[in-house]
Amino acid sequence: MVKFKYNPQSNVADEFICHDEVLESLQFAKEHLHDEEMLQNILYTAQAEKGLSHREALLLLMSDNLEINRQIEDLAKKIKLDFYGNRIVLFAPLYLSNYCVNGCTYCPYHAINKHMPRKKMTQEEICAEVTALQDMGHKRLALELGEHPTMNPLDYVLESIDTIYNIKHKNGAIRRVNVNIAATDEESYAKLKNAGIGTYILFQETYNRQRYESLHPTGPKHDYNRQTEAMDRAMRGGIDDVGIGVLFGLSTYLYEFTALLMHVEHLKAVFGVGPHTISVPRLRPADGINPELFADCINDDIFVKIVACLRIAVPTAGMIVSTRESKETRERVLQLGISQISGGSKTSVGGYSHPENKDDDSAQFDVCDNRSLDEIIYWLLQNGHIPSFCTACYRKHRTGEAFMKLCANKSIHHFCQPNALLSLQEYLTDYATPRTKELGEKVIAEEIAKLSPESAKFVLQHIEDIKNGRGRDFYL
Numbered sequence: 294m295v296k297f298k299y300n301p302q303s304n305v306a307d308e309f310i311c312h313d314e315v316l317e318s319l320q321f322a323k324e325h326l327h328d329e330e331m332l333q334n335i336l337y338t339a340q341a342e343k344g345l346s347h348r349e350a351l352l353l354l355m356s357d358n359l360e361i362n363r364q365i366e367d368l369a370k371k372i373k374l375d376f377y378g379n380r381i382v383l384f385a386p387l388y389l390s391n392y393c394v395n396g397c398t399y400c401p402y403h404a405i406n407k408h409m410p411r412k413k414m415t416q417e418e419i420c421a422e423v424t425a426l427q428d429m430g431h432k433r434l435a436l437e438l439g440e441h442p443t444m445n446p447l448d449y450v451l452e453s454i455d456t457i458y459n460i461k462h463k464n465g466a467i468r469r470v471n472v473n474i475a476a477t478d479e480e481s482y483a484k485l486k487n488a489g490i491g492t493y494i495l496f497q498e499t500y501n502r503q504r505y506e507s508l509h510p511t512g513p514k515h516d517y518n519r520q521t522e523a524m525d526r527a528m529r530g531g532i533d534d535v536g537i538g539v540l541f542g543l544s545t546y547l548y549e550f551t552a553l554l555m556h557v558e559h560l561k562a563v564f565g566v567g568p569h570t571i572s573v574p575r576l577r578p579a580d581g582i583n584p585e586l587f588a589d590c591i592n593d594d595i596f597v598k599i600v601a602c603l604r605i606a607v608p609t610a611g612m613i614v615s616t617r618e619s620k621e622t623r624e625r626v627l628q629l630g631i632s633q634i635s636g637g638s639k640t641s642v643g644g645y646s647h648p649e650n651k652d653d654d655s656a657q658f659d660v661c662d663n664r665s666l667d668e669i670i671y672w673l674l675q676n677g678h679i680p681s682f683c684t685a686c687y688r689k690h691r692t693g694e695a696f697m698k699l700c701a702n703k704s705i706h707h708f709c710q711p712n713a714l715l716s717l718q719e720y721l722t723d724y725a726t727p728r729t730k731e732l733g734e735k736v737i738a739e740e741i742a743k744l745s746p747e748s749a750k751f752v753l754q755h756i757e758d759i760k761n762g763r764g765r766d767f768y769l
């Protein structure tokens with residue numbers, strides 16, 4: 294077998310996600326697991342809030358020392374507040390088409406699944422879905438599609454993005470469209486950028502090449518290099534906000550965690566900026582998929598610790614948890630580092646405009662948190678978070694390095710906090726139930742009192758504008 298040397302600056306998948314370096318890191322961590330001085334030194338380094346190397350973070354993740362684990366939690370909570378405040382950004386996934394030519398063994402959309410009803414929305418159907426999402430209060434979407442060169446070509450994705458941005462229904466508007474489509478070429482990424490997307494999201498699924506190839510036996514997704522080097526092509530194509538993640542449960546979590554951080558190191562080394570977001574999806578039951586068959590499922594405690602250690606290792610990256618997780622698990626990880634969540638989600642094609650199809654068999658996987666968006670907003674407010682529908686950053690060109698600089702020096706709050714409050718007020722005025730409105734307005738008043746006089750004036754003035762119907766979409 295060919296030996297590769299770890300090189301974060303390389304553009305060769307096996308060099309920046311170097312299998313031997315992962316194994317050596319695991320061995321190193323095992324040998325130093327009970328070296329309390331080393332663990333304390335790592336925590337000391339982490340307190341500077343400039344992140345950790347993959348080896349340092351792995352040692353923290355593997356530690357079973359109760360005092361170290363307590364310190365990890367405390368630090369993760371502090372970093373979350375220092376970099377992302379108490380804001381939680383809301384989004385919804387929108388499934389456009391489940392036609393797929395790949396053979397991913399864990400996903401019911403795989404081409405061999407002949408009893409899965411296949412659906413691809415027309416532009417009119419997309420309008421109906423987006424109108425339903427706007428009526429819930431959503432402003433930010435993540436587009437989801439299977440990979441199919443003839444059914445879901447890039448032109449279909451581009452046309453759909455254009456349709457979505459142009460739907461203005463009552464006071465609703467989708468102001469940021471993120472895209473989660475299969476790995477593609479640089480030219481296509483450039484076209485997505487020109488279409489005005491926010492983040493390009495692609496989950497690696499698993500960084501372990503051997504496991505990856507066996508879980509993706511057929512279709513273009515079988516190509517490990519294509520998947521692993523995709524973010525390089527996306528960034529060269531001009532997309533400076535990329536979102537990475539692994540599907541936890543497909544391979545051993547220690548391997549995935551280490552490799553994920555090596556991916557972060559690679560993007561920083563080559564492009565000067567790490568991922569805009571890190572997602573932490575966990576494998577879910579789905580049509581014909583029994584997660585128990587996958588031996589590497591992780592329990593809630595490990596999942597929570599992964600989130601805390603990622604928060605410490607990459608303080609500037611936004612972190613996303615979806616409705617794959619239950620209310621209880623989401624409650625635990627929200628304080629430890631999550632900055633974005635989905636709410637009121639449907640994982641089927643056409644699920645928002647036809648909610649009566651409760652057992653829609655085109656769903657990708659079972660959602661664990663089935664609450665409505667309003668219930669989620671109420672719960673966030675009750676738990677001391679500020680639900681935010683803000684989409685200002687990319688419209689103000691605070692993307693890529695520009696965003697990371699503001700985030701790293703902790704000055705992003707000057708924009709995000711007023712913007713979050715104004716976007717929340719829009720939600721409360723246009724969509725909230727009376728109890729959510731009452732609690733939300735109380736929280737907004739408390740938060741305004743903590744702002745600088747200048748920011749408070751800006752927020753108060755535009756809150757009046759929103760309440761009196763003089764306008765929407767105010768932001769710094």
Ligand code: SAM
Binds near residue numbers: 399438574579
């Ligand atoms: N087709 C795109 C691709 O190949 O990257 C992505 C779209 S897919 C709709 C989004 C993600 O859903 C996948 O990247 C995978 O991680 C996740 N997924 C697939 N099956 C899943 C399951 N059974 N449970 C949880 N997540 C799953």
